[in-house]
Amino acid sequence: MCDGVAFSEVAMIGPALSSQPFVELLSLLSGIVSEPLLVEFPFERNYVTSIIRVSLYVSLAAVAASTLFSLPVAMLVGFTDFPGKRVVVAVINTGMGFPSVVVGLVVLFAVSNQGPLGSLELVFTKEAMIMSQFVLATPVITGVSLAAVTSVEEGVQDAAYAMGGTRLDVALVTIKEARYGIVTAVLAGLGRAISEIGSVLIVGGNIVRADGTSITRTLTTAIRVEARQGRYETAFVLGAILVALVLLINGIVLHLGGTGRGR
Amino acid sequence: MSRETLRPDDSRWGPTDRISLESITHGFDGTTVFEDVSLAVEPGETVAIIGPSGVGKTTLLRMLALFLRPDDGIVRVDGDDVWALSKRDRLEVRRRVGMVFQEANLFDASVRRNVAYGMQVRRRWADRLRRHVERLLGEENRRVIEALELVGLADAVDRNVGSLSGGEAQRVAFARAIAYDPDYLLLDEPTSDLDPRNTAVIEDAVTAARNDGIGVALATHDMNQARRIADRVAVLLDDSIIEVGPTERVFTDPGDPRARKFIDGELVY
Known part of the structure; x- marks a missing residue:
């Protein structure tokens, strides 16, 4: 395995550098090394990989659900006139700044025994975390998508209509024209979800199993715990992973955007 | 070939085949436009x-293209009162009318995708099936190339529209409107921002479309252009069409004194 070899070379010179976070980051991101590591890390790899897994699962699920909900709403608001439209837009824009702890509190109440979803027993589960991140990401994705959709030139929509397009055809043309803005919206939503701490801490409880692997602990809540316990190296590595994930996602989108423009 | 020599020998059209506005009255926010x-x-x-600018030429074309429903009066296409038709039938009528705007309004895609768009929005199952068959047989590509040849841009078929000049973009917009073979073509000052070379290409394409039997309505403030390519001229002034007739007659001997003043450039508005 090429990556494994490359990693091992880094790891061999590692003892002198073992305190440097980037070496630890490499070991974590490689994830495919089957040989025992020559570097002793200040944490269990399983602990970190489980945290990454939970973070990605919760954030991606929340953003996927939010996108499915937000895009039609953005199209509906962008394409139609109805009484109270300005109020709806104002609510969406206000929602972008919702304090996450308040969202967490509301979702916790909703899924608690006294709440309307109490029977589902979702307190301190990943599903409850997805719900809270959905609430946080939805105004962001809806708002930015709405801005992207409404910025598409009316003339382009007119052209689609003039060539015999139905309202659906015109909407599809608009989505295609606004695709980079919509991708940006989804990214912004993902950024909000994956870097969020307040609500997931409240509704998820930051729980780990007896073996140290995560049940509802995410990168952000783990960073908080590690920092509070004085394990700054681990906290920094987790922080670096979080930043690397966001950079990776942005890089993929930039690449796709570049490919798309060349069509 | 003049219209007078083209139509009598051509049996393709019935007596009611035309696109028309009949006694249209329309206004915006309490102001009468027509x-x-x-x-x-x-x-x-x-x-x-x-x-003159702002008199309502674009609004008139948008009514013919069924963007706007007039407050009063009838829009007819080939005898049908289109606003009395069902939504589905009206959609079919719309698909027989093409329009080119003052701006090219191209989609952010390749020239090919833009020109093929009008052929691809047909949504009835029979149309979809026919489109797939046409694509398999290369018919769609042939029509795309044919339309682009008309405006001298067949070589640009695989270029992205972002790489086109303004004149080329407008020529692609013309090809896009003509590719799906409409019966009528509405042109809203399509050459107002173009240089003489691109203007000439589009004027030639308009004449070719007209010679092919397409009915063309051209809104323009370029009277030389109207004189060059129009069979008839309508002068829109003071909320109504004050003069309509054969091009040379309108330009040399207009019946309405306001039309005379406008053509001579003496009208202050």
Whole structure:
């Protein structure tokens, strides 16, 4: 395995550098090394990989659900006139700044025994975390998508209509024209979800199993715990992973955007 | 070939085949834009609509393209009162009318995708099936290339529209409107921002479309252009069409003194 070899070379010179976070980051991101590591890390790899897994699962699920909900709403608001439209837009824009702890509190109440979803027993589960991140990401994705959709030139929509397009055809043309803005919206939503701490801490409880692997602990809540316990190296590595994930996602989108423009 | 020589020998059209506005009255926010306006464009003729800026030439074309429903009066296509038709039938009528705007309004895609768009929005199952068969047989590609050849851009078929100049973009917009073989073509000052070379290409394409039997309505403030390519001219002024007739007659001997003043450039508005 090429990556494994490359990693091992880094790891061999590692003892002198073992305190440097980037070496630890490499070991974590490689994830495919089957040989025992020559570097002793200040944490269990399983602990970190489980945290990454939970973070990605919760954030991606929340953003996927939010996108499915937000895009039609953005199209509906962008394409139609109805009484109270300005109020709806104002609510969406206000929602972008919702304090996450308040969202967490509301979702916790909703899924608690006294709440309307109490029977589902979702307190301190990943599903409850997805719900809270959905609430946080939805105004962001809806708002930015709405801005992207409404910025598409009316003339382009007119052209689609003039060539015999139905309202659906015109909407599809608009989505295609606004695709980079919509991708940006989804990214912004993902950024909000994956870097969020307040609500997931409240509704998820930051729980780990007896073996140290995560049940509802995410990168952000783990960073908080590690920092509070004085394990700054681990906290920094987790922080670096979080930043690397966001950079990776942005890089993929930039690449796709570049490919798309060349069509 | 003039309209008079084209139509009598051509049996493709019935007696009611034309796109027309009949006694249209329309306004925005309490202001009257049109008062009892009537105009017809027949297959195989080019009608230029001239008038000062802001007089409503674009609004008139948008009514013919069924973007706007008039407050009063009838829009007919081949005898049908289109606003009395069902939504589905009206959609079919819309698909027989093409429009080119002052701006190219191209989609952010390749030239090919833009020009093929009008052929791809047909949504009835029979149309979809036919489209797939046409694509398999290369018919769609042939029509795309044919339309682009008309405006001298067949070589640009795989270029992205972002790489086109303004004139080329407008020529692609013309090809896009003509590729799906409409019966009527509405042109809203399509050459107002173009240089003489691109203007000439589009004017030639308009004449070719008209010679092919398409009815063309051209809104323009370029009276030389109207004189060059129109069979008939309608002068839109003071909320109504004050003069309509054969091009040379309107330019040399208009019946309405306001039309004379406008053509001579003496009208202050």
